[in-house]
Amino acid sequence: NAGVTQTPKFRVLKTGQSMTLLCAQDMNHEYMYWYRQDPGMGLRLIHYSVGEGTTAKGEVPDGYNVSRLKKQNFLLGLESAAPSQTSVYFCASSRDRGGSEQYFGPGTRLTVT
């Protein structure tokens, strides 16, 4: 099993550009999450999904959109990137509601110039 995979691993964007981060999991988990990690801020939840076709806002959703068209995939989109979105993005999945054990991907390092 690959677990949770994320693509790309690194990306540099210019302000105003758009991009999509892809997360895939092969554990048949219902729940998936997108976080951003910034120095001194810990992991902050951007959006999450409790099942295929569902999405919900987390703590810091502004400037991001998500889609969960297939159970195994969770996409995070930036429509118009801003320097404040420079961060490391982690996707996670869990079997149960509330994510008592979340399995994290390796992360995507995004720089917006």
Place this chain on the structure above:
Amino acid sequence: QQQVKQSPQSLIVQKGGIPIINCAYENTAFDYFPWYQQFPGKGPALLIAIRPDVSEKKEGRFTISFNKSAKQFSLHIMDSQPGDSATYFCAARTASKLTFGTGTRLQVTL
């Protein structure tokens, strides 16, 4: 609003020492308290977790102490090793998601 407060931000201990990382929360709806360990360049991974009806849980060299009345919990690492050098996050669960602390960078020196 930081719902889970974690301290210290960083910690350096010698090999064999017992680092202690503390977390505090306000939301009494939290019902599960995990700790995650993250090595550089990797995603976090679950280390150990506790439910609020238990005051202590041990797994190997890692122990969680939980004080429900004070709304505080802490991670102790016994006989710490250089391989324990990582960032540690406490977290707290509500119905559908985890709220993480800000992390503690631990360095264990020889």
